[in-house]
Amino acid sequence: MILRILVGAVIGAVFGYIVGWIVEMFPDFNSALLSGISALTGIGGVRLPALLAAIGFILGILGGLLNGLAAHRYRRDRYRILR
Known part of the structure; x- marks a missing residue:
């Protein structure tokens, strides 16, 4: 998960930098x-x-966390079905 x-x-930081460039x-x-960003x-x-x-970095962390949690839940449910 880490x-x-x-x-x-x-990946989020690199993608954000490329889009910004x-x-x-x-x-x-x-x-x-x-x-607009300054006003908000x-x-x-x-x-x-x-x-x-920076925004891509933060979103990448959140995306990786959600992906890790979803994979953990899927793996747990799959093993429960196989038993």
């Missing part, structure tokens, strides 16, 4: 997105790839 969480966090290629969309959260003066990498 491995799922770590892999999810790394691609979004920075469109200046109007980038500034609108940063303005109060976070200002941050680059979008770093922000999306």
Whole structure:
């Protein structure tokens, strides 16, 4: 389960960074997105790839945790059926 969480966090951070890097290629969309995020959260003066990498990291941890719990439950139910 720890491995799922770590892999999810790394993949989420890399994916978030790549998406943020691609979004920075469109200046109007980038500034609108940063303005909206700044208005919602109060976070200002941050680059979008770093922000999306942090969001991807957190979502990757949560996704890995949910995946690990679901796999544990599935494995437990499967062994119960086989007995």
